[in-house]
Amino acid sequence: EVQLVESGGGLVQPGGSLRLSCTASNFTFSSYSMAWVRQAPGKGLEWIAYISRSTVNIFYADSIKGRFTISRDNAGNSVYLQMNSLRVEDTAVYYCARSPVNSYWLTYYFDSWGEGTLVTVSS
């Protein structure tokens, strides 16, 4: 069974930084793209960052562009989200998600998800 385990969430003051980690297991990590999707309390889902298998393609939502950075370590089966200049509106559960790869059609959907880690930005 595919496993994605997020860590690194917590309480941080506005303007602060956090680094989220996601460790993957039970699949060939380097064969998949990865993404972060967040969900504010009581709200819907918001895709925020994506990284391809070899890191050639990296995409961000406008809401976090310039403040957050996604990266990955294929040897360590991990993906990261460095979050700087955090705002109150960044408060959410952050999910790590796997995105399949296909040569013939777009596959920017998410076929496996972690349980999420809560980030609370508050003074």
Add this chain to the structure above:
Amino acid sequence: EIVLTQSPGTLSLSPGERATLSCRASQSVIGSYLAWYQQKTGQAPRLLIYGSSSRATGIPDRFSGSGSGTAFTLTISRVEAEDFAVYYCQQYGSSPWTFGQGTKVEIK
């Protein structure tokens, strides 16, 4: 940015009834690149459908998806107790990839 509008906001059904959930896009979804997810309270989302109509691995055949352009539908042929949850659509044909606001399927 493509805005996805889901309706109804809440669907109240009895087990065994048919559920029809709608997802409308503000502009055409390229390639019918639309996915559906199920999220139960306190849990992560689960992929149900991708490519508008392809079921994900392990998803029961009572779940089906259809549509193209700007109008998409998720149908649950006979709702079971485990299907009561919030359902989200997501388009992935145009960046930024966006989600609908969700439809809650609740027990009547």
